[in-house]
Amino acid sequence: MSLNPTIPGYTYGTSAVPGAAISMEEFELLKKTVLFGEEDVKALQQSKTMVKDQVEAILDVWYGFVGSNPHLVSTFLRVADGQPDMEYLGAVRKRFGRWILDTAGGSYDQAWLDYQFEIGRRHHRVGKNMTDKVAAAPHIPFRYLPALLYPVTATLRPFLAKQGHSEAEVSAMHQAWIKSVLLQVILWSYPYVKEGDF
Ligand code: HEM
Numbered sequence: 001m002s003l004n005p006t007i008p009g010y011t012y013g014t015s016a017v018p019g020a021a022i023s024m025e026e027f028e029l030l031k032k033t034v035l036f037g038e039e040d041v042k043a044l045q046q047s048k049t050m051v052k053d054q055v056e057a058i059l060d061v062w063y064g065f066v067g068s069n070p071h072l073v074s075t076f077l078r079v080a081d082g083q084p085d086m087e088y089l090g091a092v093r094k095r096f097g098r099w100i101l102d103t104a105g106g107s108y109d110q111a112w113l114d115y116q117f118e119i120g121r122r123h124h125r126v127g128k129n130m131t132d133k134v135a136a137a138p139h140i141p142f143r144y145l146p147a148l149l150y151p152v153t154a155t156l157r158p159f160l161a162k163q164g165h166s167e168a169e170v171s172a173m174h175q176a177w178i179k180s181v182l183l184q185v186i187l188w189s190y191p192y193v194k195e196g197d198f
Pocket residue numbers: 009010071072073075076092095096099119122123127128129130131132140144145146147148149150152181185
């Protein structure tokens with residue numbers, strides 16, 4: 001079942017996505033390791049009521065950060081002329097927007113787990129550029145993936161605080177987001193890790 005067939009390249013839940021490289025049981029142990037539990041799922045779902053109305057504003061902040069850092073935006077440049085591929089940026093932005101909702105949805109089932117490995121491949125040379133059929137930079141260096149966790153989650157916090165929730169609620173939502181993005185970046189690392197070492 002495709003969760004949103006109208007977003008080009010968003011294959012979450014479809015048979016186009018190969019199975020995850022780890023089992024659900026192994027994923028459970030990973031969740032346990034980052035202290036991600038049911039209360040985090042609830043906090044993420046609470047955050048969804050806020051982030052769903054602010055997706056474009058959140059993306060403006062994140063894209064602004066990537067766009068103002070030449071070493072990051074370089075991954076969106078066409079190899080041929082070194083110019084940003086605006087169609088590529090736009091297509092990825094749509095899937096990124098959907099990712100905000102999927103992350104906040106907190107439904108981390110088998111289809112979700114499978115898609116995390118797909119997102120990992122899309123950052124690595126094994127799969128980058130293929131979804132949008134572009135000839136942009138071929139690879140994203142691994143070191144920037146965990147690094148981006150910090151600005152992404154730090155800049156999200158003000159959006160979680162906009163609807164008058166208590167400090168404790170905002171903090172719980174923010175911590176849940178940090179844990180979820182950490183889990184995802186770990187799963188996305190799979191193609192970067194030497195075979196047998198993940
Ligand atoms: C916490 C770290 C990161 C998050 C949360 C994140 C999130 C995402 C998401 C949700 C997508 C779309 C996935 C899909 O196709 O459904 C994506 C794609 C992409 N991201 Fe990231 N990303 C991170 C790190 C980075 C870094 C460090 C760079 C560049 C330096 C980067 C550049 C890109 C590019 C170029 C694509 C398109 C890949 C393709 O060709 O399909 N991302 N990212």
